[in-house]
Amino acid sequence: MSDVAVRLAGVRKSFGPKTVLAGIDLEVRRGEFFALLGPSGTGKTTLLRLLAGLEVPDAGTVLAAPRRTTVYQEPRLVQARRVLANVTLGLPRSSRDAGRRALAEVGLAGHERAWPATLSGGEAQRVALARALVRDPQVLLLDEPFAALDALTRLQMQDLVAELCARHRPAVVLVTHDVDEALRLADRVAVLRGGTFADDREVGLPRPRDRDDPALADRRRALLSHLGVEPASALTPDPH
Numbered sequence: 484m485s486d487v488a489v490r491l492a493g494v495r496k497s498f499g500p501k502t503v504l505a506g507i508d509l510e511v512r513r514g515e516f517f518a519l520l521g522p523s524g525t526g527k528t529t530l531l532r533l534l535a536g537l538e539v540p541d542a543g544t545v546l547a548a549p550r551r552t553t554v555y556q557e558p559r560l561v562q563a564r565r566v567l568a569n570v571t572l573g574l575p576r577s578s579r580d581a582g583r584r585a586l587a588e589v590g591l592a593g594h595e596r597a598w599p600a601t602l603s604g605g606e607a608q609r610v611a612l613a614r615a616l617v618r619d620p621q622v623l624l625l626d627e628p629f630a631a632l633d634a635l636t637r638l639q640m641q642d643l644v645a646e647l648c649a650r651h652r653p654a655v656v657l658v659t660h661d662v663d664e665a666l667r668l669a670d671r672v673a674v675l676r677g678g679t680f681a682d683d684r685e686v687g688l689p690r691p692r693d694r695d696d697p698a699l700a701d702r703r704r705a706l707l708s709h710l711g712v713e714p715a716s717a718l719t720p721d722p723h
């Protein structure tokens with residue numbers, strides 16, 4: 484698959500009479516950060532589940548590098564296991580050092596023996612990230628991983644994920660409802676609507692990205708319009 488870590492070609496998926504994905508083509512390369520936006524119920528999670536191998540397409544092909552892992556909106560920790568055991572869950576005992584390193588990378592050195600119930604929401608999500616990291620994924624699937632966090636923690640986690648992805652360079656597919664999050668993190672942003680990509684393009688702006696960059700504001704407006712939001716009336720102050 485050369486540099487391509489994820490490839491969908493002509494992928495169709497229906498549930499009963501409802502066509503959710505109506506012919507999706509997508510390639511994500513190693514080291515590329517791809518963000519997927521779309522109104523609720525348009526099939527974003529279905530697309531991630533296809534990539535994770537949890538769904539099969541009705542038609543078309545799904546190819547993804549074998550080492551892939553998903554981080555969900557909720558951390559999904561095993562409450563009866565300590566933090567380090569959660570990170571290395573299902574891995575051999577010899578992975579414990581790698582687990583400690585992954586915890587240090589997410590800023591949780593010293594929390595190895597803590598119980599999940601004692602962690603804040605942000606810390607628990609860091610453990611989920613460490614659990615993904617220790618598996619050295621070629622493909623990292625992020626299903627609204629920050630949606631349940633408070634606004635400040637969300638920004639901190641976005642920075643952490645940007646840093647981790649720049650260092651480890653997996654192919655990333657991020658599903659989010661947050662246009663600013665997509666524009667902050669991704670190399671490329673697509674909008675899924677009506678079963679196909681209504682928009683799919685490179686962000687093309689240097690990092691770190693300045694929220695006040697007019698080019699970013701243009702991209703935000705275009706994406707909101709693809710999402711069916713009229714930014715002119717809803718989000719910008721009246722100039723008069």
Ligand SMILES: Nc1ncnc2c1ncn2[C@@H]1O[C@H](COP(=O)(O)OP(=O)(O)OP(=O)(O)O)[C@@H](O)[C@H]1O
Binds near residue numbers: 521529530
């Ligand atoms: N296993 C299933 N059986 C039947 N219908 C399903 C199944 N999985 C998903 N759907 C339907 O497919 C559509 C797309 O769901 P999906 O969860 O992929 O959307 P989404 O874009 O991720 O939504 P949200 O943004 O609200 O999370 C929805 O109408 C959903 O009800």
